[in-house]
Amino acid sequence: MDLATLRDTDLTHLYAAADAYDTAHRAVGRLQERWRDGVDGRIAGSGWSGPSADLARPALHRSTGELKAARSELRQIGRSIRVGADALVLAQSALRKALADVRTEGMSVDERGSVSWPAGSHADRDDPEYERSCERTARQLAGRIATALTEAEAVDQALSARLRHYTGRARDGSGLDPVTATTDRLDPGLLPENLLLGGVPGEDAAPAEVNAWWTALPADRQQWLIEEHPDLVGNRDGIPALARDRANRILLPRLIAAYEKGGPDPYGDLKLAGFRSIARRLRDTDGTEPPVLLLGIGAKGQGRGILSFGDPDTADDVTSLVGGLDTRLQRIGGGDADRAKAVYDAARRADPTRSTASIAWLGYDAPLAFVEAGDPSRARGGVDAYRRFLEGQRVTHQGTPAHVTAQGHSFGSLLVGLAAQKPAGIAADDVILVGSPGTGASHASEFSVGADHTYVGAASWDHISHLGWYTADPAGADFGARRFAVDGGSPDFTAHSAYWDDGPHDDHTSVDNIGRIVSGQGSRITGAAGRRD
16 A cells, blocks of 8 residues: 555545445344244244245245345444454554654655655754764654555455455355354454554564554553564564563563473574573573663574663663674573673773663574684674664664664674675674674774774684684784773683683773773773784
8 A cells, every 4th residue: 555545545435334334234134133033933933834834944044044144244344344444544543643743853755655854054964963863763754654554555455355255255145155154254364463463564674664663553552462472572673672571581481391392403402501591591680780681582593592781772882792603592691691791890880870781692693613613604694683683772772872882702703894894884883893703804994883993802812813714803903993902811712702701810901991992982992002913
């Protein structure tokens, strides 16, 4: 359904049609009762018998049944039209409200639903926040328009199919079959809950579209989706963090129960251990500060999990850490959660006046063995999911936009680097790469955040950071990033995983520098010289 049709259609005609069918239903009902009592019933009780009576009675009963069936058909047609009209009115109201808000914002919309804004003053054009604010508002308005059109199209298709069904039955006479009529009920596609499900944006919908759809729903519909279909809510970028958390806390025990039964999934044990680890973390942190939110949980691939310390929708500073080699789901409830909490604490130490959300993100299949880390395909496979996640955080954030930092460790730094090299970049202000074997870039200026906002931590004994598997060494002087001081580590392989641990003198060198960057104080880092070959 196009914008003009939904905007301009007079839906009162649908209610008039429903009223007409209701009137016909009542009239046929009265006729049925008169026929039943005055003809069929009277003949049946008359005592008439013989060959003629034996022929007449079935014909009379058949006529009674046909009248009953016709009455039922008319009632269902009227009800279908009325329910469809109600749903279309809601979609039309949502569209008209969105169009009114477009005008209020001084913007314009074309017939396809694209929203644009006028050029600002010279001062506005020099202010990057003006363009970002306009783009954000236009994106939200366009999403609301698209959601209204999607919902209207779903209703239109369901109602059209139902009316074609009744028309066909009228033409072939099957609508007068009493057995069929008694089993023919309102099309499930026209039930309110199924219309709601029909309006859910597709998996490829942009987070802004998802957010516009979600915020347009009444609170009771949101709650119904959370409780009845948590899988549609908990992992959708563009839905607010608290709603995702509530949905995922419903979904998590279901996943545990399903995987406790076993099955053919080759990663079944890995996932079950991860689900249980995350459940323990949630139990252990219940009622603590900061609040721990489960922003994602799922059984796709090797398992998916996203855990946040703090609410990213309200925090001043938000950071999302992508783990690398051997990052399995169990780590999201274990070691990676510890790292996210360490970054949260470091950011709060750097600036106690600002609020923080620190996230451990596993939205891809990380390499589980060293030999797998030499293949960049796993990182490439997670790029779009990470970019979508960051964009979702942007559109759900309340108030002044947050300062956002994308973190990548080990193989995860390749994923972050590839994401930041996309033409549209990533929804982040800063990038932190630690223990990186390379990012696919030759210079930090290839990232959307720019070289001045790309930070690198690489311990001298971190052998992984010396591999240079993916183009240039990010810690190298020629890469152009800002290298920060970290603890040197020990000659064994533990240095690669120690960036968030206490230093040898409990000085927190590594994680405190990360905390300064996350809190928007990159100018305060303890610097380190770039490597020279």
